[in-house]
Amino acid sequence: MSELNLSGSCLCGSVAYEIKGQAMHFYHCHCLRCRKATGTGHASNIIMRPENVTWTAGEQLLTYYKLPEAKRFSTSFCSVCGSPMPRIAPDQSIAVIPAGTPATDPGARPEARIFQASRSDWSCEAGGLPAHATYPPRDG
Numbered sequence: 001m002s003e004l005n006l007s008g009s010c011l012c013g014s015v016a017y018e019i020k021g022q023a024m025h026f027y028h029c030h031c032l033r034c035r036k037a038t039g040t041g042h043a044s045n046i047i048m049r050p051e052n053v054t055w056t057a058g059e060q061l062l063t064y065y066k067l068p069e070a071k072r073f074s075t076s077f078c079s080v081c082g083s084p085m086p087r088i089a090p091d092q093s094i095a096v097i098p099a100g101t102p103a104t105d106p107g108a109r110p111e112a113r114i115f116q117a118s119r120s121d122w123s124c125e126a127g128g129l130p131a132h133a134t135y136p137p138r139d140g
């Protein structure tokens with residue numbers, strides 16, 4: 001995937017970050033957890049290494065929420081305005097970057113839709129992207 005070098009921030013601007021490095025994956029995820037966490041039909045997330053994320057403002061304003069029954073699902077958001085912000089998985093394996101939070105085009109493009117089996121009928125169609133019923137095959 002693409003080499004990324006960009007900055008992003010939350011809606012109120014209190015929290016800001018930079019990401020630099022290789023994007024591992026870029027997915028639209030239609031799972032119920034992502035739907036609830038974003039309030040929309042799907043989350044659009046860029047997956048990178050945790051060391052690719054640097055906070056440049058407001059890290060102390062981040063609130064983390066780990067879903068108790070989930071192995072890895074967590075959210076991170078600005079405690080002032082509620083915007084989703086990048087989050088590091090509890091096992092430190094990946095960083096999940098909400099693709100809408102950089103102000104500029106990240107350059108990378110989504111590679112697939114995942115958890116298509118949980119998709120709401122009104123949500124975006126596959127649009128030519130591969131669509132997987134749950135996890136992408138390689139993450140099994």
Ligand SMILES: [Zn+2]
Nearest residue numbers: 010012078081
């Ligand atoms: Zn904010």
Ligand SMILES: [Zn+2]
Nearest residue numbers: 029030031034
């Ligand atoms: Zn999801």
